[in-house]
Amino acid sequence: xxxxxxxxxxxxxxxGQEARLRCSPMKGHxxxxxxxxxxxxxxxxxxxxxKENIIDESGMPKExxxxxxxxxxxxxLRIQQVVRGDSAAYFCASSNSPxxxxxxxxxxxxTRLLVL
Amino acid sequence: xxxxxxxxxxxTLSEEAFLTINCTYTATGxxxxxxxxxxxxxxxxLLLKATKADDKGSNKGFEATxxxxxTSFHLxxxxxQVSDSAVYFCALGNDYKLSFGAGTTVTVRA
Numbered sequence: 001x002x003x004x005x006x007x008x009x010x011x012x013x014x015x016g017q018e019a020r021l022r023c024s025p026m027k028g029h030x031x032x033x034x035x036x037x038x039x040x041x042x043x044x045x046x047x048x049x050x051k052e053n054i055i056d057e058s059g060m061p062k063e064x065x066x067x068x069x070x071x072x073x074x075x076x077l078r079i080q081q082v083v084r085g086d087s088a089a090y091f092c093a094s095s096n097s098p099x100x101x102x103x104x105x106x107x108x109x110x111t112r113l114l115v116l
Numbered sequence: 117x118x119x120x121x122x123x124x125x126x127x128t129l130s131e132e133a134f135l136t137i138n139c140t141y142t143a144t145g146x147x148x149x150x151x152x153x154x155x156x157x158x159x160x161x162l163l164l165k166a167t168k169a170d171d172k173g174s175n176k177g178f179e180a181t182x183x184x185x186x187t188s189f190h191l192x193x194x195x196x197q198v199s200d201s202a203v204y205f206c207a208l209g210n211d212y213k214l215s216f217g218a219g220t221t222v223t224v225r226a
């Protein structure tokens with residue numbers, strides 16, 4: 001029973017390039033959450049998606065960041081025109097129930113993004 | 117807003133030593149509190165949780181008590197093993213949003 005998969009595990013981009021981070025939830029899970037961990041800080045909520053819908057994107061930066069969770073395939077976190085301040089670890093979590101489900105969020109290993 | 121502050125690391129201990137990691141929080145409403153653990157190369161795993169004041173969460177010899185009066189949720193283990201070496205995150209949850217501390221790296225030496 002595979003857990004939450006994220007790829008790539010490490011990603012290096014130059015300023016101005018695009019970064020695409022992928023998250024495959026656990027089998028049967030239709031709820032995905034993205035978190036970001038900046039250096040020396042805790043994980044911060046970014047966005048909550050269900051299949052084909054964004055439920056809450058209150059933690060997403062207003063510009064350059066977008067997320068999707070299509071009917072088929074993994075969830076994608078996309079960062080356009082990356083800047084050095086985007087360097088962080090990005091974690092994905094999934095759950096099989098909506099709403100008050102924080103205790104059942106299963107986390108992936110994270111993608112470490114480094115912007116040169 | 118919600119925030120979590122936990123003891124800075126790294127923490128290095130000998131096997132069978134007592135471990136405590138301090139965690140305090142600021143929150144609106146009545147959040148649930150959690151400890152997550154991340155072993156090298158793996159995702160965060162839920163270690164234990166408490167959903168209301170005075171609740172004690174426990175798992176694998178680890179314990180933490182939800183103290184509303186001191187807004188704390190300190191993690192303790194009486195006798196650590198080498199296999200407990202990991203990064204530990206304190207977190208609080210309101211609805212589906214989790215807010216995490218910065219993590220504490222613990223290394224246990226044989």
